[in-house]
Amino acid sequence: MGLEQFKNRNVGTQNYRLLDLGETPKTGFGQFKQVAKRTFKGELFVGLWVTLREMINALFRGEMHTVKYPFEKLPISPRYRAIHDMLRLLESGHYRCIGCGLCEKICISNCIAMETRYDENQRKEVSEYTINFGRCIFCGYCAEVCPELAIVHGPRYENASEQRAGFSLFEDMLTPIDKLNLQQEYDGFGAVTPYADENIKKTPLAY
Amino acid sequence: MEATALGIVIKAIIILAIISAIAGFGTYLERKVLAFMQRRLGPMHVGPYGLLQILADGIKLFTKEDIIPQNANRLIFGIAPAITAATAFIALAGVPVFPDFTIPEFIPLLGGTFVPSVAADINIGILFVLGMMAAGLYGPLLAGMAQANKWGIIGAARTAIQFLSYEVVTGLSILAPIMIVGSLSLVDFNNYSSDHAWLMFTQPVAFVLFLIAGFAETNRTPFDLLEHEAEVVSGYATEYSGMRWGMFFIGEYANMITISILAAVVFMGGYNDLFFLPGWLAVLLKISFVFFFMLWVRAAWPHVRPDQLMWLCWKVLMPIAVINVVVTGIVMMV
Numbered sequence: 001m002g003l004e005q006f007k008n009r010n011v012g013t014q015n016y017r018l019l020d021l022g023e024t025p026k027t028g029f030g031q032f033k034q035v036a037k038r039t040f041k042g043e044l045f046v047g048l049w050v051t052l053r054e055m056i057n058a059l060f061r062g063e064m065h066t067v068k069y070p071f072e073k074l075p076i077s078p079r080y081r082a083i084h085d086m087l088r089l090l091e092s093g094h095y096r097c098i099g100c101g102l103c104e105k106i107c108i109s110n111c112i113a114m115e116t117r118y119d120e121n122q123r124k125e126v127s128e129y130t131i132n133f134g135r136c137i138f139c140g141y142c143a144e145v146c147p148e149l150a151i152v153h154g155p156r157y158e159n160a161s162e163q164r165a166g167f168s169l170f171e172d173m174l175t176p177i178d179k180l181n182l183q184q185e186y187d188g189f190g191a192v193t194p195y196a197d198e199n200i201k202k203t204p205l206a207y
Numbered sequence: 208m209e210a211t212a213l214g215i216v217i218k219a220i221i222i223l224a225i226i227s228a229i230a231g232f233g234t235y236l237e238r239k240v241l242a243f244m245q246r247r248l249g250p251m252h253v254g255p256y257g258l259l260q261i262l263a264d265g266i267k268l269f270t271k272e273d274i275i276p277q278n279a280n281r282l283i284f285g286i287a288p289a290i291t292a293a294t295a296f297i298a299l300a301g302v303p304v305f306p307d308f309t310i311p312e313f314i315p316l317l318g319g320t321f322v323p324s325v326a327a328d329i330n331i332g333i334l335f336v337l338g339m340m341a342a343g344l345y346g347p348l349l350a351g352m353a354q355a356n357k358w359g360i361i362g363a364a365r366t367a368i369q370f371l372s373y374e375v376v377t378g379l380s381i382l383a384p385i386m387i388v389g390s391l392s393l394v395d396f397n398n399y400s401s402d403h404a405w406l407m408f409t410q411p412v413a414f415v416l417f418l419i420a421g422f423a424e425t426n427r428t429p430f431d432l433l434e435h436e437a438e439v440v441s442g443y444a445t446e447y448s449g450m451r452w453g454m455f456f457i458g459e460y461a462n463m464i465t466i467s468i469l470a471a472v473v474f475m476g477g478y479n480d481l482f483f484l485p486g487w488l489a490v491l492l493k494i495s496f497v498f499f500f501m502l503w504v505r506a507a508w509p510h511v512r513p514d515q516l517m518w519l520c521w522k523v524l525m526p527i528a529v530i531n532v533v534v535t536g537i538v539m540m541v
Contacts, residue, residue, distance in 0.1 A: 035523075047507040051244040058246040066248040 003200075075194070076155060078187035081138045084131060085154035085186075086174040093177055096150035097170075099124035103142035103151055111135035112142060129170035133159060144189060152186035214322045217310075221322075222299050230460035231261045237502050244506035271449035278355035279446065287353060288451045291346030291458035295465065298339035301325065301332045302468050303393050306478045306486040324478065325394060332393040333385065336469065337377060340424060340462060344370035346455065347426075347433055351443035362442025365432050365513060372520040373423035373430075379528035380416035383535040384473055393469075397477035407474040412531045414474045416524055418500075421466040423516070426459060428505035432513050467497035 025031045057063040067074055076082070087096050099116035115128035143152050154173075159166070175183045193199065235250065235257070242249030250257030275281055303325035310322065329335055344366055351363025384406045385391060388399045400406060407414045423430040434442035444455055471477065471493035478490035511519065 044508065048503060051503065051507040054246055055240075055243045058243050063246060064248060065246045068248070068251070 076157065077193050078191040079189060079193075080155070080157065081140045081143075081153040082157040083133065083154055083159055083168070084142070084173055085152050086129075086170060087150055087152060087183060087185075088175050088177070088180055090180065090183070093180055095126070095174055096148045097126050097129070098148055098150070099126050100147065102145045102147065106141045106145045108139060108141065109135045109137050126170055130167045131173070132165055132167055133161075134163070134165035140189065143186065149186065152188070154186075155184075211321060215327075217322050218325070219300070222304060223296065225304075226296070226299055226461060226464055227457070229464060230457050231265070233460040233463065233498070234264065234456070235261050236498075237505075240499065240502040241506050244503070265453075268450050268453040273449045273451060274446070276355055276446045280353040280355075283349050283353035284446075285451070287346050287350035288447065288454035288458075290349065291343055292454040292461070293458075294339050294343035294346070295458040295461035298336045298343075298465050299461065299468075300327045301329060301335040301339070301393065302465060303328075303332075303397060303472060303478065304468060305490065324397075328392065328394055331391045333381065333391050333396075333469075333473070336393070336465065337374075337381070340465060341370065341374050343458065343462065346458060347443040350447065350455070354443075354446040356446050358440040358445045359443055361439045362433050362445070365439075366443060368513075369423055369426075369430065369432060369516060372517060373420045376416055376420040376520060376524045376528055377424060379525065379532060380413045380420060381473065382528075382532050383413045384410055386532070386535055386539065393472050396473050397479065400476045401479040405474065405476045407476075410474070410531075410535070412527060414470075416528050416531070417474065418470065418497075419519075419524060421470065422501065422504070423520075425462045425466050425501070427463065427501050429508050429511055430516055431510065432516060435510060463498060463501055464494070467494045467501075470497045 025034050058065075088094065089096055099114070101114060101116070104112045104114050111132040111134075113128070113130050113132075114126060116124050117127050119125040138153075140153060146152075151173075238260075239249040239257070250260040253259045253263045275284055305324060307324045308322055325332070327335075347366040348363050351359040351361075351366065353359075384396070387406070387410070388396055390396070390399075396406075403409075422428070426433050432438070432442075434444055439445075444452055447455065468490075471490055475493045475497075476489070478486040480486050481489040484492070
């Protein structure tokens with residue numbers, strides 16, 4: 001399917017197809033003729049066929065639309081901003097965060113709190129790092145500002161909780177060291193959805 | 208062979224057990240079929256493929272609080288659901304379901320008992336069944352009037368007009384087959400179609416009319432105005448809860464099965480052997496098809512308005528039914 005028809009946004013210059021509704025009958029005999037015509041036209045059977053076709057498609061051609069949510073989940077967009085993840089360096093396994101404090105500074109809802117100190121090698125190390133997810137508005141500024149791609153948005157979007165203030169600690173968000181080979185880079189802002197071309201649909205502007 | 212009292216009791220138990228099980232199972236089938244037609248899964252979690260959903264529903268219905276509204280007529284309010292359920296099952300007494308059979312000799316106690324095809328082979332079988340189903344209209348009617356609720360009253364009024372009107376069409380449409388067969392007994396209908404073509408092909412107009420009227424009498428979708436949610440909340444069942452409400456629906460599903468069996472026996476060849484299929488399987492398939500057709504129609508077609516319902520009954524279906532009877536009579540005379 002080409003994209004030309006979607007790029008034509010000049011409303012009113014395209015080919016419209018008018019429905020042939022016929023004329024409203026005015027006389028009694030005209031109404032009778034309409035009833036007789038509609039009765040024998042088989043429109044009711046068209047309706048029956050449509051539902052039967054959907055049933056066959058759903059049962060035998062794998063077009064069932066139900067997603068059994070807690071057991072199976074739809075893939076989310078790479079741009080999706082869910083609960084944060086702290087990533088590690090792939091080579092050494094050390095966490096990427098350099099303790100610069102930019103995420104704490106830019107956070108517009110003041111939900112990131114961090115404390116840092118110098119370790120024995122005179123490197124900044126993170127001693128305290130929490131995000132209050134009761135306050136976080138998931139704007140994504142922290143992930144955008146991070147110079148080391150250390151704090152990113154992960155795929156965990158099920159964040160219902162029992163309290164308003166839910167704190168997440170640095171260690172909870174950090175990639176487990178034994179799962180380092182499964183660590184996903186965050187495509188981030190402007191990333192294209194996988195299979196974006198197949199999922200493209202007409203917007204109202206294109207009609 | 209002559210039917211003994213034991214055989215009739217066994218037949219009655221078979222009918223009660225199978226039909227009430229199917230009537231409950233029908234709710235599961237309906238939800239499943241409607242779901243598939245909308246590309247959903249339907250009930251899935253209770254048992255394999257949701258097969259035990261009916262148990263969960265039953266527990267829920269039995270344990271729900273039974274509420275009787277303040278200004279309701281308590282006696283009639285309590286009796287009405289029983290009328291619907293009882294008449295639906297009494298009607299099944301006159302309907303032949305499976306072929307005659309004799310219980311094999313090796314089964315202890317019951318061996319050699321002859322079980323007839325119909326529990327009560329009365330010579331006015333079809334009138335009895337239709338009359339019993341017509342008496343079922345007292346269920347919704349009394350329920351709607353006893354519950355002191357305006358939606359109930361409207362539902363009751365709709366019950367009265369709809370069931371009474373379509374009684375006429377059912378009776379007239381089945382009159383032509385009765386003229387051809389020359390008997391009112393459903394067993395004779397079955398025997399007729401063993402050596403003649405199915406009445407569905409020789410009497411197509413009567414068949415279509417009977418199906419349409421059957422939809423109206425069982426309160427199925429194009430004509431389910433008695434409890435049309437968008438208009439009258441739940442119609443006659445508005446104030447009902449728990450098992451009383453459940454009895455209305457057991458009755459409704461039993462009526463659907465009765466109409467399916469009537470259509471299968473009168474118009475579709477009954478429980479005669481069909482090609483390689485044994486009779487009991489053939490009739491089960493026919494009944495299932497009519498039952499499935501009712502669900503299928505519910506998924507496909509919209510409701511009609513009450514005035515369209517009356518228009519259809521009195522101005523279209525009844526004249527066609529009368530013409531059909533007259534034409535059949537003339538053809539038989541000539």
